[in-house]
Structures are given as C-alpha cells and as structure tokens.
Amino acid sequence: xxxxxxxxxxxxxxxxxxxxxxxxxxxxxxxxxxxxxxxxxxxxxxxxxxxxxxxxxxxxxxxxxxxxxxxxxxxxxxxxxxxxxxxxxxxxxxxxxxxxxxxxxxxxxxxxxxxxxxxxxxxxxxxxxxxxxxxxxxxxxxxxxxxxxxxxxxxxxxxxxxxxxxxxxxxxxxxxxxxxxxxxxxxxxxxxxxxxxxxxxxxxxxxxxxxxxxxxxxxxxxxxxxxxxxxxxxxxxxxxxxxxxxxxxxxxxxxxxxxxxxxxxxxxxxxxxxxxxxxxxxxxxxxxxxxxxxxxxxxxxxxxxxxxxxxxxxxxxxxxxxxx
Amino acid sequence: xxxxxxxxxxxxxxxxxxxxxxxxxxxxxxxxxxxxxxxxxxxxxxxxxxxxxxxxxxxxxxxxxxxxxxxxxxxxxxxxxxxxxxxxxxxxxxxxxxxxxxxxxxxxxxxxxxxxxxxxxxxxxxxxxxxxxxxxxxxxxxxxxxxxxxxxxxxxxxxxxxxxxxxxxxxxxxxxxxxxxxxxxxxxxxxxxxxxxxxxxxxxxxxxxxxxxxxxxxxxxxxxxxxxxxxxxxxxxxxxxxxxxxxxxxxxxxxxxxxxxxxxxxxxxxxxxxxxxxxxxxxxxxxxxxxxxxxxxxxxxxxxxxxxxxxxxxxxxxxxxxxx
Numbered sequence: 001x002x003x004x005x006x007x008x009x010x011x012x013x014x015x016x017x018x019x020x021x022x023x024x025x026x027x028x029x030x031x032x033x034x035x036x037x038x039x040x041x042x043x044x045x046x047x048x049x050x051x052x053x054x055x056x057x058x059x060x061x062x063x064x065x066x067x068x069x070x071x072x073x074x075x076x077x078x079x080x081x082x083x084x085x086x087x088x089x090x091x092x093x094x095x096x097x098x099x100x101x102x103x104x105x106x107x108x109x110x111x112x113x114x115x116x117x118x119x120x121x122x123x124x125x126x127x128x129x130x131x132x133x134x135x136x137x138x139x140x141x142x143x144x145x146x147x148x149x150x151x152x153x154x155x156x157x158x159x160x161x162x163x164x165x166x167x168x169x170x171x172x173x174x175x176x177x178x179x180x181x182x183x184x185x186x187x188x189x190x191x192x193x194x195x196x197x198x199x200x201x202x203x204x205x206x207x208x209x210x211x212x213x214x215x216x217x218x219x220x221x222x223x224x225x226x227x228x229x230x231x232x233x234x235x236x237x238x239x240x241x242x243x244x245x246x247x248x249x250x251x252x253x254x255x256x257x258x259x260x261x262x263x264x265x266x267x268x269x270x271x272x273x274x275x276x277x278x279x280x281x282x283x284x285x286x287x288x289x290x291x292x293x294x295x296x297x298x299x300x301x302x303x304x305x306x307x308x309x310x311x312x313x314x315x316x317x318x319x320x321x322x323x324x
Numbered sequence: 325x326x327x328x329x330x331x332x333x334x335x336x337x338x339x340x341x342x343x344x345x346x347x348x349x350x351x352x353x354x355x356x357x358x359x360x361x362x363x364x365x366x367x368x369x370x371x372x373x374x375x376x377x378x379x380x381x382x383x384x385x386x387x388x389x390x391x392x393x394x395x396x397x398x399x400x401x402x403x404x405x406x407x408x409x410x411x412x413x414x415x416x417x418x419x420x421x422x423x424x425x426x427x428x429x430x431x432x433x434x435x436x437x438x439x440x441x442x443x444x445x446x447x448x449x450x451x452x453x454x455x456x457x458x459x460x461x462x463x464x465x466x467x468x469x470x471x472x473x474x475x476x477x478x479x480x481x482x483x484x485x486x487x488x489x490x491x492x493x494x495x496x497x498x499x500x501x502x503x504x505x506x507x508x509x510x511x512x513x514x515x516x517x518x519x520x521x522x523x524x525x526x527x528x529x530x531x532x533x534x535x536x537x538x539x540x541x542x543x544x545x546x547x548x549x550x551x552x553x554x555x556x557x558x559x560x561x562x563x564x565x566x567x568x569x570x571x572x573x574x575x576x577x578x579x580x581x582x583x584x585x586x587x588x589x590x591x592x593x594x595x596x597x598x599x600x601x602x603x604x605x606x607x608x609x610x611x612x613x614x615x616x617x618x619x620x621x622x623x624x625x626x627x628x629x630x631x632x633x634x635x636x637x638x639x640x641x642x643x644x645x646x647x648x
Contacts, residue, residue: 075616132480146582148472155583156456156620165614166577169505170493170570179576179612181493246494252503253490254581258470259479288503290489292399296480 004060005317006051006106008070009113009309012036012088017050018307019058019065020314024124026307028058036089043089044096048103068108069317071116071309072096077158081110109320113309114161115152117302118145119319120312121264125303132260135302136163137267138247139222141176142184146260151319164188168249186246189269193220195239207235222272229273243269244277248284255289255297266302275301328384329641330375330430332394333437333633336360336412341374342631343382343389344638348448350631352382360413367413368420372427392432393641395440395633396420401482405434433644437633438485439476441626442469443643444636445588449627456584459626460487461591462571463546465500466508470584475643488512492573510570513593517544519563531559546596553597567593568601572608579613579621590626599625 030053074086081097118135144163164184172181354377398410405421442459468487488508496505552560
C-alpha cells in the first residue's frame with residue numbers, strides 16, 4: 001500500500017503544506033498566509049485548512065496519509081508538540097500537536113524549523129545516507145540542527161543545535177541573547193546589516209547597497225547582499241570576508257568538538273549566494289579545524305531550497321511514526 | 325559464571341592494570357614503569373606483563389577474563405586498535421590491539437585515554453545512568469570525550485571530543501595547535517603556568533608559587549596551584565579567575581550547541597582542587613549558556629580519581645565486547 005505523509009512548513013508569514021510519498025516526491029502543495037495576528041485557534045484552523053487543501057489537490061486516498069509533520073519556529077517540545085515560545089507568531093505554550101490531531105485525526109509530529117530543515121537534508125537532500133550531520137542555517141539569526149546516528153538529537157533541554165550561540169570571540173560584539181561574541185552576533189545577516197549600516201551611515205562609506213535599497217538600509221535582504229557581491233561592491237565584500245571568517249571559526253570549533261561527517265549550510269544568506277561562498281567558508285574552516293579532524297568532514301550546501309521546510313517536515317513525520 | 329575484564333591505563337610514565345568484575349569492583353591491580361624509551365615491542369611486553377601480574381594477584385580463573393580494555397594516549401583508531409601518534413611514548417602507527425592479542429589471546433580493545441576516562445565516569449562514576457555526557461579533562465592540555473546515547477562517540481575522523489581546540493576567543497593567545505584563542509590556550513595548566521611565569525619573571529609580581537617551586541617555575545604542578553590557592557595567593561587567584569571564566573565560555577558553547585545532560589570535569593587541575601572550583605565554573609558557564617539550555621544540564625566533578633583510567637578501560641572492554 002502507498003504510504004504518504006503531509007509536511008507543513010509553518011512560518012511567520014506563510015504556511016506551506018505538501019503531500020509527500022515514500023520516495024520523497026511532492027505530490028501536491030498548498031500555501032496560505034499565516035496572518036499571525038489572528039487568534040491562535042484561527043491560525044491553527046488555517047494550518048488545518050492548508051493541510052486539507054494539499055491533500056485534496058493530491059490524487060491519494062485518505063487512508064494512505066499516515067502522519068503529519070510540522071516544522072514550527074521557536075523553542076518547542078518535540079515530544080508533547082507544544083510550541084513554548086514563538087515571538088514571530090505571538091505564541092506561548094501552544095499545544096500545536098494536540099490541536100491539529102483534534103482537527104484532523106492523524107498522528108501529528110512537531111519539531112523546530114531548523115531541526116526539520118536539517119532532517120530534510122539528511123533524508124532527501126545533501127546528507128542522504130550520512131549518519132552524523134550538523135546543519136547550519138544563516139539568515140536573520142544562525143540556527144542549527146544535529147543528526148546523530150541518523151536521528152535528530154534534541155539534548156537534555158530539547159534545545160540542542162543553538163549554533164548561533166557558541167561563543168567564538170569572548171568579549172566581542174553584543175548578541176541578541178545578551179552575551180557577547182556569539183557566532184550569530186558576528187556572522188548572521190543581522191550582523192552584516194549592522195556592519196553595512198554602520199559603515200554607510202556613521203562612516204559615510206560608499207556602497208551599491210544604498211542604491212539597491214533606495215536608501216532604506218532597514219531593507220537589506222539576502223538577495224540585496226547577493227546583488228551587491230555580484231556588483232563587486234567593496235564594502236559588501238569586506239563585510240562578507242568577516243562573515244566567512246567567523247563561520248570558519250564556528251565550523252572549525254564544531255568540527256574539532258563533534259567531528260561530524262557532514263556540515264550542511266543553508267538558510268537565506270547561503271541560498272542567495274553561489275558555490276563560491278561555500279568554497280570560502282570551507283577554506284576558512286580549514287584554517288581553524290585541526291587537520292586530521294577536518295579530513296573526514298564534508299562541508300556542503302543544502303540542496304532542498306524552497307522545499308526544505310515541507311520535505312523536512314515530511315521526513316519528521318515518517319521518522320517519528322517509525323520510531324513509535 | 326563470573327565475567328571479569330582487565331582495564332589498562334597506559335601512560336607516558338606508568339602502566340596501571342586492574343582486574344575488574346561485572347559490578348565495577350577492582351579485584352587486583354598492578355603497576356609498572358612505562359620506560360617509553362625502550363623499543364616498542366619491549367614496552368608492549370611490559371604492558372602484557374602488567375596485565376598478567378594483575379590477573380595473577382586476583383583470585384579469578386583465567387576463563388572468567390572476557391576482554392582487555394586499554395586507554396592509551398594520542399590519536400588512535402579505536403576500531404583497528406592502532407595508536408597513530410603518541411609523542412610522549414615516541415609511538416607512531418603501533419598496532420597495540422593486535423600485538424597484545426598475539427601475546428595474551430584475549431579480545432583487546434583500545435581507545436584514547438580521555439574517551440576512556442569519560443566512559444569510566446559514565447559507567448562507574450559521576451555519570452552513571454546518564455546517556456549523553458561530555459567529559460572535559462583539564463591538565464597540561466584540555467581533552468574531552470563524548471558519550472551519546474550511552475556509547476562513546478568517535479566522529480568521522482575518530483577525533484571527536486577535541487574540546488581543547490574549540491575557539492573561544494578568535495585572535496586570542498597562540499595555541500600549541502597553531503591556531504589562536506583555543507580553549508586550551510586559555511584555560512589549561514600550561515596556559516596558567518605561562519601566565520604565572522610571565523607575571524613573576526617579566527613583571528616581577530610576588531607570588532607564593534616562587535617559594536613552592538623553589539624558584540623553578542618549570543615545576544608548577546596542579547598540586548602547586550592548589551597549594552597557592554589555599555594560601556590565598558593573589559596572583560594565582562587572578563590566573564584562576566581567567567581559567568574559570570574561559571572554562572565557562574567553553575562549557576557555555578558546548579551546552580548551547582550540544583545540550584548534553586551532563587558535563588563531567590576531571591583531569592589533574594580539577595582533581596587537585598576542591599568543590600569551590602566546580603562551583604565557580606558552574607557560575608561562569610551560567611553566564612555564557614542560554615538560560616533554557618542550561619536548565620537540564622548538570623556540571624559535575626569526575627568521581628573516579630586515580631582509578632579513572634583502569635575503570636574506564638574496563639568499561640571499554642565490557643562495552644565493546646557486548647556491542648560485538
């Protein structure tokens with residue numbers, strides 16, 4: 001019998017869902033705006049509708065849908081499926097799993113979006129067949145997921161993978177978490193944006209970024225940075241040199257400490273850039289990792305792109321269903 | 325039937341062996357000088373003699389000895405049991421496992437001394453019943469071992485656990501590995517000794533360390549540091565403040581990244597000091613770890629002391645025998 005699952009990518013602005021077969025093929029998708037300002041129960045109704053829409057668009061029969069997987073933002077409990085805190089949704093202690101199971105009647109599994117992204121790469125993307133993987137996602141912040149022996153590793157407090165908050169430069173720039181010198185404070189898009197704003201506004205440096213954002217430096221997106229690099233913008237190049245260096249420091253530390261088989265790099269910043277960026281990160285990591293340690297470690301780009309969320313969530317559904 | 329194993333702690337200056345029963349009780353021990361300058365085959369004969377001596381001192385019959393475990397220094401391959409490089413033994417590519425099996429005829433398992441130390445704490449010490457542990461051993465250098473799901477985690481290049489070489493202060497002091505700002509360069513006994521030498525010799529600072537070492541500042545041992553602290557020596561206190569801070573940064577990073585259930589602290593420096601040192605490290609780690617992340621993580625002192633090596637090696641023998 002066919003066994004399908006539905007993967008849901010629950011974001012602050014949109015909800016994506018997909019019916020995914022046993023081979024990881026997407027059979028149908030649906031998309032809805034999150035409208036996070038609505039009451040929680042209405043947002044959950046919308047997730048439910050989005051799931052049903054993807055199912056209806058697919059040609060599969062209801063009894064082939066074995067489970068639903070959801071990648072959601074924020075700290076959450078993967079066992080109970082409660083979203084503990086998601087600032088971009090305005091959620092606190094939302095029992096997402098049980099609410100959806102009540103609406104749909106199919107076993108539902110929830111995990112954090114970066115964990116789900118890492119699991120997706122392990123199951124269907126760059127890390128197929130690789131048992132020990134660290135996923136690093138560079139965007140507004142820097143998030144991560146850890147696959148150990150083929151399964152997501154959650155840790156004692158279910159918070160494993162907070163790669164953005166390893167400290168690479170004690171006493172360095174202030175991080176959103178309150179500490180100083182976290183990887184996220186040095187190499188996220190937020191750090192790059194701050195660096196650009198500082199150089200352009202306070203130091204009066206010239207940059208194509210000013211033109212690309214029509215002078216609104218709050219509007220620096222990953223695509224803006226990529227365009228500036230393609231334009232060989234000196235200031236952006238300088239900022240990226242720092243980013244690649246600190247990503248190298250962070251990856252070097254992780255490689256020395258955990259020695260995983262693979263580091264998968266993804267997220268908005270990585271997706272907007274070409275393979276040259278990965279090459280530079282690899283080179284930087286080589287400087288900071290012990291030579292023998294780095295030998296067995298692949299540093300690669302995530303492969304799933306826009307489908308990462310739904311495919312990862314589908315992988316989650318399948319893995320959790322099988323592990324009981 | 326009784327099942328016993330023999331654990332061997334193979335160091336640069338001495339070889340310790342112990343017959344250990346199924347409950348982790350040491351039934352008999354033996355000790356020999358390593359005399360590492362001798363030819364490799366002679367040193368291995370000596371290990372074999374040390375194993376036999378412990379066995380003869382015990383009252384157990386030969387057929388109850390199921391396996392031999394050895395903790396050895398340096399990078400080594402835990403599968404083949406080849407010691408790849410051990411500078412303090414002058415060894416390169418020594419097939420320790422096969423050489424000992426040829427001499428004794430009992431399955432022999434080899435792992436790195438810090439891995440074995442961590443496994444010992446997991447099996448018989450501070451980490452009994454805890455499935456995910458990071459061991460951190462502070463001595464001349466800083467070494468570490470990782471237990472994931474109850475078993476030693478070796479990683480892609482069999483080098484997992486190089487905690488001394490996570491970078492906590494990019495651009496910081498030079499490390500023996502060639503990089504800058506590694507944890508080992510900031511918080512090992514070597515780093516403390518350098519700090520003391522620099523302050524006393526170059527800056528003319530007063531310290532009880534001068535008297536404790538009869539003016540030979542090459543002779544600063546962990547015990548010397550402990551004595552100086554008990555004497556409330558200002559300079560040593562200052563140096564230790566830095567040590568605890570950077571151990572806190574390193575542990576904070578590990579807790580944020582891996583979120584293990586337990587961090588076990590051991591090694592010469594930790595053993596020489598009292599619980600107050602652990603408390604200070606805990607406090608420092610609290611500053612650098614994310615609050616939610618640290619909640620589930622115990623930071624404790626290693627319990628096995630002088631027996632750590634042989635008991636860890638015994639645990640290795642038993643675990644490897646059982647895992648086939």
